Amino acid sequence: MTNPVTYTKTSPTLSLYEFVALMAMMTSLVALSIDSMLPALTQIGAALNAADDHEAHLIVSIFFVGMAFGQLFFGPFSDARGRRLTILLGLCIFAAGTVVCMLAKNMETMLLGRVIQAFGVSGPRIAAMAIIRDLYVGDAMARVMSFIMMVFILVPMLAPVVGQTVLYFFSWQHIFSLFLVVALLAGIWFFSRQPETLPRARRASFSWAQFFRSTRFIFTHMSVMGYTIAMGCIFGAFLAYLSASQTIFQEFYQTGGMFPYIFATLAFSIGLASLFNGTMVVKMGMSRLIHIALYGVIVFALVFNGILLAFDGLPPLVLTIMVMFCGFFFVGILFGNLNAMAMQPLGDIAGLGAAIIGSLSSMIAVPVALFVDSFLTDNLYPIGLGFLSFFTMAFIVVRVGDRERRQHPEKIHVEKD
Structure with a gap:
């Protein structure tokens, strides 16, 4: 006999497979908006008179600035105004930013559009995760999340291929046309099939007092800050690679359409890590x-830097891929x-805490990535040293966080308005 599935106050109305596909589509808008841009960075930079490759890399990095602020806004907004309005508002803002990018005539306008895009796409992402929490608990939620993760892993792998295909047949502006089509289809599908999962009686009004109290708790809790700073360092070093990946493989290694x-x-290495971790x-x-x-990751960084020294900063392509594949598994x-x-x-402030932690880690990661990429010229030394420096920093702050957690295991936030 199969175990009964436990639901919360709201029960699912869609079949499991349709629900998983819909939520995966909502959450994957983020990865699609980032990774499908990678093959087009050089073309966009040339078309918009970017000063250099570093300025074109901002098209990726600046996206996470918009997401940092978007998470802070849409997290509380979703709890106060419901999931459907959050998704509607987020998709509208995302579409507006996409149009700005599509019509951009200079890099400043493009980067503004990317920030607006990222702010908007935070809405569907946060609301989708909240809907999953509304409908499923326990093993049922774990099952749904595992299915969504399997779909989500495929997007970073396929998105650059999609972007490259669009470039082959059309111009870079049509990558943004693709975003509009996907957002429109996701919106139509969601609003025609998925009811509201947070009734008015269960909504929580936003409280500035709670927000500042929660922020103060996070900033003064060494364990929370340790892991948050570590996230920022790890993601920042990885974002430096992500932003520069098109330059690295298409310009340094001359891989052309193989990028x-x-x-x-x-990306498959990170997908394998997610499955292994689960x-x-x-x-x-x-x-x-x-x-x-x-x-x-520290061993990976040491090995990678040793290989860079042996090959004057640019090892053979196959060796670079092999070493990065192993390192990214740990990442x-x-x-x-x-x-x-x-x-x-974080106890009872988990929702608001998730928004603050996600925003803070992104605000750490973006400057880290910009700093590392600013040294990138014609070799991989900056990427390698960035990995080693910030992975080591992450190791140190995690040890500090662990010590705090062992010394004060009872320090859990339980305040309520």
Whole structure:
């Protein structure tokens, strides 16, 4: 006999497969908006008179600035005004930003459009995760999330191929046309099939007092801050690679049309890490996996820098891919686990806390990525040194967070208005 599925106050109205596909489409708008742009960065930079490759890289990096502010807004907004209005407003803002990007005549306008895009897409992403929490609990929620993660993993692998295909037949502006089509289809599908999952009686009005109290708690809690800063360092070093990946593979290595497939191969490593982590986190625990992965990324950074020294900053392509594939596996393990560890002490402010932590880690990661990429010229030394420096920094702050967690295991936020 199968175990009964436990639901919260609101019950699902869609079949499991349709619900998973719809939520995966909502959450994957973020990855699609980032990774499908990668093959077009050089063309966009040339068309908009970018000063250099570094300015074109901002098209990727600046996206996370918009998301940082979007999470802070849409997290409380979703709890106060409901999931459907959050998704509607987010998709409208995303569409407005997409049109700005499509019509841009200079880099300043393009970057403004990307910030607006990112702010808007935070709405569907946050609301989709909240809807899952509204409808499913316990093992049922874990099952839904595992299915969504399987779909979500495919998007970073396929998005650059999609972007490259659009460029082959059309111009870079039509990548933004694709975003509009996907957003429109997602909106039509959602509003025609998915009812509101947060009734008015269960909505929580936004409180500035609670917001400032929660922010103060996070900033003064060494364990939460340790894991949050570590997330920012790990993601910042990875974002430096992500922003520069098109330059690295298409310009340094002259791979041409093979770039999307190389990028997909390396993205597959992070996907494997997510699947591995989903199985092993129950057996080994988050803390142990984090420490193993931190040692893994530091060893990867040391090996990678040694190889860079041996080949004057630009190793053979196959060797670079092999080493990065191994290193990114450990990076993939860290992404989810660091966030979960940062969330553990937040108690009843989990929703607002998630928005603050996500925003703060992004605000750390973007300057890190911009700093590392500013040194990129014609070799991979800046990427390698960025990996080593910021992975080491993440290791240090995690140790500080662990010490705080052991010394004050009872420090959990339980305040309520």
